[in-house]
Amino acid sequence: MPDVALTPQELTARRTVATECAFNAATDLGLKVEETRVLHDVFSLVVHLHPSPVVARIPLVLVPGLTPEALRLKQQRELDVADWLARESVPVTRPSGLVPLEPVREDDFSMTFWELVDVADEHSPYAGGDYELCAALHAALAAYPGLLPFLSPFNEGLPPMMEALEGSHLLSDEDLDRAHAEWQALRPVLASATAFRERFPEADVQPIQGDAPSHNVIRSRTGWVFGDFEDICLGPVEWDLAGHGPEAVAAYDAAAGPLGMRTIDPELQRVMDAARNLQMVGCLSLVPQLPMLEQGLAPMVQAWRESPSLVL
Template identity: 55%
Template sequence: MWLSPDQLADRRERAATAALEAGRAAGLDADRATVLHDVFSVVVHLEPTPVVARIPVVLPPGYTPQLQHARQQRELDVVAWLDAHRVPVVPTSPLVPRTPVRHGGFGMTFWELADVAADHEPYSGVAIAESARLHAGLAGYPGPLPFLAPFNEAAPGMFAHLEPCDLLGAADIERARAEYAALRGVLADPTVFAARYPGVGLQAVQGDGPSHNVIRTTDGIRFSDFEDVSLGPVEWDLAMLGPEAVAEYDDAADRLGLRRTDAGVQQLMDAARRLQFISCVTLVPRLPVLAEGLASVIESWRATDSHAAPN
């Protein structure tokens, strides 16, 4: 059942109220929660404090509170490490403990309020060269991370729940599941991937299109939204951006002394990311705005040759 506008508004209000109550319980002198953003997560400013809460409201089927807590803790840890190493990120709030909080049925994290520039627009991308600079910073992250978490952690449950609908027919679902299973043969285990692609190193990657997950602030761009931070090849962060973007990245990588992308791995990441997007059809009833964007991805995928295994 698709959520109605009234139901979406109610979800937003409940998430904002939960964040305000959790912030007060953590010692913040907040008296209202002003919604800044509402898509996969509701993002609220806990006024008048300089604290922003991010509350995910659209989660994959079967995604337990324990899985969400681990995912959010990874993000907090990685961002704190990047901030300490002077990589431009939106930092965690120093006014509350650096740990996820669960309140009112919602898991949430707390962040420093950014001084947003006048020209900031959500999901408005920056030069791909910025992704190379981020990868240079992420390369040294010492903590443990799951391998390609968006592909391996969330997508299996979403594929299991796919049903024929306006966006996908039964034949589409059969093909997508077969292709996903074939790619999992290489992408479920980092040792298997490394054996297949021995010249391609693995490192911490942002996990969800870092060139578009930025906030323009009065002192420059800051990377945000590291919920999908993972161990993986840098090509994952360039998936589906196209050859011009990859060429721009390679030029920046040369200047920074980083590895240039591998064409075969980039093709593999493009295919994997496309299938991950297709699995997100299961989320459309809870986030109807997804439908239009996913429709174009599905049409592009239908135009590609069906294949059972990576090259």
Template identity: 55%
Template sequence: MPIVHLTPSDLEARTARAVAAATSAGRALGFDVADPRVLHDQFSVVVHLAPSPVVVRIPVALPPGLDGAPQTARQVRELAVVAWLADRGLPVVRPSPLVPREPVRRDGFSMTFWEYVDVDASRQPDYIADAALAADLHAALRDYPGELPFLSPLSETVPTCLALLEENPGLLAPADLERLRAEWTVLAPVLSSREGFARVFPQASLQPIHGDAPSYNVIRTAAGVRYADFEDVNLGPVEWDLAFLGAEGAAVYDARAAKVGVRPLDPAVLRVMDAAGSLRMVASYALVPQLPRLAEWLAQPLALWRTKPFAGGVG
């Protein structure tokens, strides 16, 4: 499938269309949107419908195959999980209580509506210390009753990104693409199904997890930390949420996990999740045409991946 490389003017136009769609949808829902403000513009455009206390998240750079019905299903899962956590008192950025709890499609975009929270810019992140937050979140998520896909950030996106990279030479160096393909061949049987994972790691339990580094995806407010961005919520090993935090982060997590009744991290699983995380980052070069600045962000992870053992030692 040939891809289109977006120019700076294309990106500006896409952001403008997303803001216009969010504004139109907000006004249709009865909100005063006198001063819409872009809070974030990367994989999603995040718009505060000021002065209303509502934020709209509009995904604009999606992995291949995750638009249309799959995107809607992903958003429905996120809204359901976050609402469930909020009902149990976990500090999360909640779906907006002012609108129906469902995605809204407008002008070609599928968007979700969230409560507005004031970010405290003076509170600096500490990703290692915040590994303890992941343990608290896992303790809360463990009893979530809804159905979730298995390791969807890997099983649903790496194969489609790999296929796009193969169909469009030049996005990734040939040697890197060859290694990416070979590593996925080794890791796919482990990461694509619960049964495959259990054959290799029968001792490692699975549960609902955040799916996208909860130590990083928190919002700091004057009242404390709130968990956010559950777009990749899935069923998997807790180690996936701890990828790249290293031994120090793992120690912080395990200390907190022991207090809240969550199993400790399995070092062998964590090594594979680190490898899988690197693999996913390299596969994300498929999104560079949609988000050109991604090439700069991924340059360091790509260089580091080249120095790591093949497929985390699996196979």
């Protein structure tokens, strides 16, 4: 993994070029754009194409080796599921109806277009909502008819990140040995829905949001709105609660029963927590693309170091 992180000047240049690409793509699609307003810039750049009620979402931080076609397929899955949820009256960020329901590539950037959400004054990115929201989302997603990969954040995103960790100054040799040992233990169990069911025959698999849905929400002026379905996949609902602790599980369980959803399996939650922890370690490979991530991940990585080693 190259340890040379992007400089502040390079990060600014990346945002500027991506914003210009969003402007060009939007105007080519016939949208009226007089001004671009950056709303968010972390893993993805979110740009309001003022005065059109449309925002462009442009992934900037990508797993190593992700091809343009793989990214396009991932973005198309996100558009399709968000569009379906919106038509099912689930509160989600809606794909813009002013452009075709498909990703658009402009130079080196692939982007999707969404309706502008009327964000409440008290909204705070990543602040999170009630965990009961996860149960309601899972209840809605259970009926989604589209084809989805199994645990794609683990099976598609993590392998290249694990490989890219070699030589990182952010992990010791002991850290790397443990990470690879846990990877070798988890991968046979989580590699496919078939392998997963052999290990957990009582657990069901369904469409899940794939990336902490309780924290990928927007507080709008009319209530909570779900966003960020880029990791939509099949899996156990425990994956969406991984790493959030017993209080989150208790809140989820309290809401699941009345919705006809099953409650959380403690042993399966333990395995999903371990898989999510390993994913967080793997995300250290993204630090060169997003230097602020090193500080953000530090508490999670340290908690992983201090936790018992995984035993399956």
